[in-house]
Amino acid sequence: MHVITFKPLYMERVWGGRELEKIFERELPAAGTPYGEAWEMSDRPAEQSIVNHGPLKGTSLNELWQNSREEIFGSGFEDSPRFPLLIKILDARDKLSIQVHPPAEIASELGGEAKTEMWYIADALPGAQLYVGLKAGITKADFQDAIEKGSVDQAVHSITPQRGDSIFIPSGRLHAIGAGLVIYEIQQNSDTTYRVFDWNRMGLDGVPRDLHVEQSIRCIDFSDVEPGMDEPNGNTLATCPYFHVDRLNLSTGTMLGNPDQERFSIITVVSGELESSDGRTHQEGDMLLLPRASQALRAAADSIVLQTTIPR
Secondary structure: OOOEOEEOEEEEEEEEEOHHHHHHOOOOOOOOOOEEEEEEEOEOOOOEOEEOOOOOOOOEHHHHHHHOHHHHHEOOOOOOOOOOEEEEEEEEOOOOOEEEOOOHHHHOOOOOOOOOEEEEEEEEOOOOOEEEEEOOOOOHHHHHHHHHHOOHHHOEEEEOOOOOOEEEEOOOOOEEEOOOEEEEEEEEOOOOOEEEEOOOOOOOOOOOOOOOHHHHHHHOOOOOEOOOOOOOEOOEEEEOOOOEEEEEEEOOOOEEOOOOOOEOEEEEEEEOEEEOOOOOEEEOOOEEEEOOOOOOEEEOOOEEEEEEEOOO
């Protein structure tokens, strides 16, 4: 079986821009519209990724998951009604809201879905910042006071990442992406976000966006103080029960297959060029689903890739 690729779903966002067209030479749907997210692999009820090439062209990710799960994805996924990951590229030209995702133990009680994710910095303007965790000394009471005063930004810890850095964002971690960053995001298949602060700005419709203060306070891990960007453990950038992400440096001619031949992986091309067995070439920003027992990809140039798998 050959590699499977999907048509991206582009999401208009008040904080988005047009960098995906510049960096990855993508064709964005509408001229002048700010696109903040490209959903590369999505099996959400209202946002379905559709295969864009080969014999499966026109098939949704959910149809593949329901009808060809063992053949394409492998074994051990019987308990997952939907494809368990959501893969995105984010283009932040303005700051995102300061937000939190609910931990598994309280998500359903709040009417949401748990979400743990990781970020890999694909591009960063000088001085661009991430906001992650709390500043030292900030208590829950201090934070609630900052919400009242509209000064939450003063209570949140900031980091200046570089291209190629990564960070794990477990559910419960307060976070926001600053202006000037393009990020590969690998996350659980969830679309639950609680906004606690939106920089006192208006949405695309000229009205302040909804905040979810009560839910946020219940979700935030107030012991998460001044975290830094992650240090890789060998090739591994992030690992948790939901996903495992390795960064691999491939020299020209290297063959790349699934680490577990009986299960799929997702390849993100960070730099260089890969060739698939169907004769296609894949470049920076491309996302590839490598099916179980798939034919290997070949590095057509020195390349860096992220390989995402789901731990057994």
